[in-house]
Amino acid sequence: MAIEAVEPCIDGGRFAAKAVAAAPMRVSADVFGDGHEVIGAAIVGPGDEMIAMQHVDNDRWEGRITFDAAGPARFAVAAWRDVWGTWARDTRKKLHAGQDVSVELQEARRILEDAKAPRGTGSAVKDLRKAAKAGDVATLLSPDATALMARIGPRANLTRTEAFPVWVDRERAAFSAWYELFPRSTGAPGRHGTFRDVIGRLDYVRDLGFDVLYFPPIHPIGTTNRKGKNNALKAGPDDIGSPYAIGSADGGMDAVHPQLGTLEDFDALVDAAAGKGLEIALDIALNASPDHPWISEHPDWFERRPDGTIKFAENPPKKYEDIVNFRYYDGEEPNAPFWEAIRDLFLFWIDHGVTIFRVDNPHTKPFPFWEWIIAEVRRTCPGAIFLSEAFTRPKVMKHLAKIGFNQSYTYYTWRDTKAELTEYLTELTTGPSRHYMRPNFFTNTPDINPIFLQTSGRPGFRTRALLAGTLSGNWGMYSGFELCEAAPLPGREEYLDSEKYELRHRDWDAEGNIKADIRLVNTLRSQNPAMRNFLNLRFFPAFDDRVLHYGRFDPEHRNYLLFHVLIDPHAGAEFGFQVPLWEFDLADDASIEVEDAIHGNRFTWHGKDHILRLDPHERPYAIWKLHPPGGAL
Secondary structure (H helix, E strand, C coil): EEEEECCCCCHHCCECEEEECCCCEEEEEEECCCCCCCEEEEEEHHHCEEEEEEECCEEEEEEEEECCCEEEEEECCCCCEEEEHHHHHHHHHHHHCCCCCHHHHHHHHHHHHCCCCCCCHHHHHHHHHHHHHHHHHHHHHCCHHHHHHHHCCCCEEEEEEEEEEEEECCCHHCEEEHHHHHHEHCCCCCCCCCHHHHCCCCCHHHHHCCCCCEEEECCCCCCCCCCCHHHHCCCCCCCCCCCCCCCCCEEEECCCCCCHHCCHHHHHHHHHHHHHEEEEEEEEECECCCCCCCCHHCCCHEEEEECCCCCCEECCCEEEEEECCECCCCCCEEEHHHHHHHHHHHHHHHHHCCCCCECHHHHCCCCHHHHHHHHHHHHHCCCCEEEEEECCCCCHHHHHHHHCCCCEECCCCEEEEEEHHHHHHHHHHHHHHHCCEEEEEEEECCEEHHHCCCHHHHHHHHHHHHHHHHHHCEEEEECCHHHHCCCCCCCCCCECCCCCCCCCCCCCCCCCHHHHHHHHHHHHHHHHHHCCCHHHHCCECCCCCEEEEEEEEEEHHHHEEEEEECCCCCCEEHHHHHHHHHCCCCCCHHHHEEECCCCCCEEEEEECCCEEEEEEECCCEEEEEEEEECCCC
């Protein structure tokens, strides 16, 4: 027997595919052999459980396996010649041709005599043996006999692949909504915020429907070469600096900035958030200010120039004078004490109730370092989630996902047109990376103020939120997005008066906010099972290049959502589109019940061709729930 092209299998089994606990993972393989015998195939799961696979077409087989809990797992694929299935197929053919099957009955008796009867099947096997002796062909060819023998019948030439690795995550790794805020900006105007102030903001974040509250670094900030407002090289006496310049006399990455409060205050915040259904995510930025205590405690943990001075971080011609570089290798060998210290850093925050980490610029650190760190942390906390912040080359981004990052930043922020979005989402949902890379569609970040948002006005913010939250399983936004903040540094994809360098105090009820749109997105996600499976995304015809038409379908729960999104934020569009009746095996002139998912009214669409108008200044999107006839999928 031959078993080839097993999926998911990442780089020949070098890396683990990703699955979600209690959610079926699809496994497929090419299975074939010489001759014309009936073939059987199965997924081999934990405890050598055999889970039947079904023939799809052209020797492709497919099945689903479910893993119960987060952690490492494995599966294999087995194939065999189905002795009973072959007998039954050939016997039916001979009966249909009017041929004598007395010899076939002898064969059936011999097969049944050799068959083992697992617990609970003894009486059924005895009945089949009696039927064979009595010449009762109808019973031997019945559906019940076929089903039984498929499970317990002899399997000739049984072949089994090696076991392929899987990493099983809790659901939040695949389905989450992130809201980012700076804790230091949560105080009253003119005052540095605290963790206790953040507790007062939890209801706001939860009301918007988010389940992950993410903070930039919360550690002590250095004073040497501190940056001023708008990344100025010289800080004024009142400038608070960038939180990414980590470390001072008050401590490093296992300490909190004194103006935010104490570790006890942070613990209280984590507990309060959990009580409201929110998880706290921390930014792990492996940056050290020139004042970091490790510089004196562990001088060999830092890169130095030939003259002995510590090397500042830089991406020529950019220089980050308030940050110095760690040293990851001692010659060709890992700088083991430093690696262990970073592992212990993650474990420290896990002990304080944080199990979600956004990692800053992981692509600028060695791949083996991250692979080791993630594996080590998972030994203690298999439910830990690592988000890779890497707006970088596609293969680098994908490799970070392979080595263990549970979620990945993507190019969504710069995919604006219908063609760009369709091409990119098709790659993410149907290409090889779907087995190991889980995208997180952030609309904006403190570092990135996209050109599209700078020029789109309120309609663009509404569509980008809707797209991010409904095209991907994971999405996020940086606070201020809901107020349509877009003032840029001239000629840059950066925010004017960036919150990275100063406190920002906002009117959260300011006119023109899009909080209602964000609530709608997150409510839609939480209430519809179809939104939980990123890979069920399908694009459908809309005959206007400014309109994206797509669906999220979940046949198991009979949950079918359609979306129309006007991508042009400046002008309305009246366009034709097709209702995908073919997805339900319905004729082109069939009717289907529709529910407006925004307003709740129900009506019927007749036929597949329809016309719709969207206005960016009214509502630049429409959302529908389809209710196909009972006989449809």
